[in-house]
Amino acid sequence: MPHLFDPLTIRETTFKNRAWVSPMCMYSSVNGLIGEFHHAHLGAFTTGGAGLVFVEATGVVSEGRISIGCPGLWTNEQAEAFAPIIKLAHENGVKMGIQLAHAGRKGGTTSPGLSDHLMATPEEGGFQIVGPSQLAFEGYAVPRELTTAEIKQLVKDWADAASRAVKVGFDVVEIHAAHGYLLHQFYSSLSNHRTDEYGGSFENRTRFLQEVVVAVRHAIPEGMPLFVRISASDWTDGGWTIEDSIQLVPILKQLGADLIDTSSGGNVHNAKIAVGPGYQVHFAEAIKGHTGVTTSAVGMITDPAQADEIISSGKADAIMMAREFLRNPRWPLMAADVLGVEVEWPRQLSRGKPAK
Numbered sequence: 055m056p057h058l059f060d061p062l063t064i065r066e067t068t069f070k071n072r073a074w075v076s077p078m079c080m081y082s083s084v085n086g087l088i089g090e091f092h093h094a095h096l097g098a099f100t101t102g103g104a105g106l107v108f109v110e111a112t113g114v115v116s117e118g119r120i121s122i123g124c125p126g127l128w129t130n131e132q133a134e135a136f137a138p139i140i141k142l143a144h145e146n147g148v149k150m151g152i153q154l155a156h157a158g159r160k161g162g163t164t165s166p167g168l169s170d171h172l173m174a175t176p177e178e179g180g181f182q183i184v185g186p187s188q189l190a191f192e193g194y195a196v197p198r199e200l201t202t203a204e205i206k207q208l209v210k211d212w213a214d215a216a217s218r219a220v221k222v223g224f225d226v227v228e229i230h231a232a233h234g235y236l237l238h239q240f241y242s243s244l245s246n247h248r249t250d251e252y253g254g255s256f257e258n259r260t261r262f263l264q265e266v267v268v269a270v271r272h273a274i275p276e277g278m279p280l281f282v283r284i285s286a287s288d289w290t291d292g293g294w295t296i297e298d299s300i301q302l303v304p305i306l307k308q309l310g311a312d313l314i315d316t317s318s319g320g321n322v323h324n325a326k327i328a329v330g331p332g333y334q335v336h337f338a339e340a341i342k343g344h345t346g347v348t349t350s351a352v353g354m355i356t357d358p359a360q361a362d363e364i365i366s367s368g369k370a371d372a373i374m375m376a377r378e379f380l381r382n383p384r385w386p387l388m389a390a391d392v393l394g395v396e397v398e399w400p401r402q403l404s405r406g407k408p409a410k
């Protein structure tokens with residue numbers, strides 16, 4: 055079995071190790087455009103030894119942003135703003151991924167920490183939110199139900215955003231279909247009460263996600279990995295289950311998805327989630343075990359030995375970490391030392407390498 059610092063090849067892309075930076079919203083973009091903060095924030099990860107660094111949830115359309123401070127990829131200018139960060143990552147042998155998202159009924163908020171109210175007003179740049187059905191997420195505005203024509207247009211928007219990501223040099227595209235955002239809202243019957251071909255049966259509820267996977271796969275090169283982040287469970291009676299995920303994943307794989315980034319929850323505010331160290335690893339393990347599809351595990355993974363054990367025991371193929379990377383952006387350099395693995399440090403940082 056491989057270890058945390060062994061390379062992983064998916065299609066024609068080789069990641070130098072399996073310690074990856076999970077997407078994290080930073081609520082610091084203006085009109086969907088990233089700026090100086092992102093250069094410092096993502097720059098620290100690109101010199102920190104991770105095999106892959108993900109950019110946060112990035113709206114495929116303006117109304118798809120989680121908050122008015124979230125980045126977008128609906129213009130070429132937005133895409134080109136990532137070029138210097140991607141260049142720095144590549145100089146350090148690090149791959150860059152972007153998570154393409156639509157927030158649906160959980161969109162249109164103010165930036166956390168900058169406002170005393172949740173939904174952004176039109177004067178602040180807020181917008182009408184949309185969803186599969188007119189069902190609000192607790193505390194959010196009531197979404198407008200998307201028409202069939204609008205769904206079909208969004209599939210194209212996802213593909214266009216993916217094309218921009220390819221053009222600017224991203225190595226991986228991830229479709230965000232987790233955490234109660236639009237695609238998850240469709241596949242979970244808790245949020246989808248439609249009666250057309252996008253609601254009702256399992257096949258209908260997963261149709262939108264399947265169409266996005268097909269469209270994005272066609273928009274990116276054959277050799278480029280395509281990831282899908284799913285919520286493996288709604289942790290709620292009557293909601294999406296791990297059994298549903300095990301049914302869905304081989305379909306996504308057959309349509310061109312390469313890795314299932316296995317998260318959970320986010321679609322209802324009162325889900326009973328059993329949170330603790332590595333609390334979602336068993337979902338990644340179940341998906342990998344039942345389907346044979348490559349997975350990454352995420353959620354309260356913080357310790358080098360813990361991360362290495364998840365890989366070496368075959369529970370998942372890669373680790374995604376979020377909050378630990380906020381505390382220590384160069385976690386992999388330290389983790390390699392703890393695990394006794396020799397890794398190359400960026401030339402500029404080499405004097406910080408622990409003495410043997």
Ligand SMILES: Cc1cc2nc3c(=O)[nH]c(=O)nc-3n(C[C@H](O)[C@H](O)[C@H](O)COP(=O)(O)O)c2cc1C
Binds near residue numbers: 353374377
């Ligand atoms: C500040 C912050 C922002 C996040 N933004 C995103 C996001 O944009 N997309 C996403 O899929 N998950 C997002 N997440 C969830 C993380 O990617 C990760 O799945 C979660 O925090 C659990 O991992 P951790 O215990 O290592 O933090 C965010 C988490 C944090 C802490």
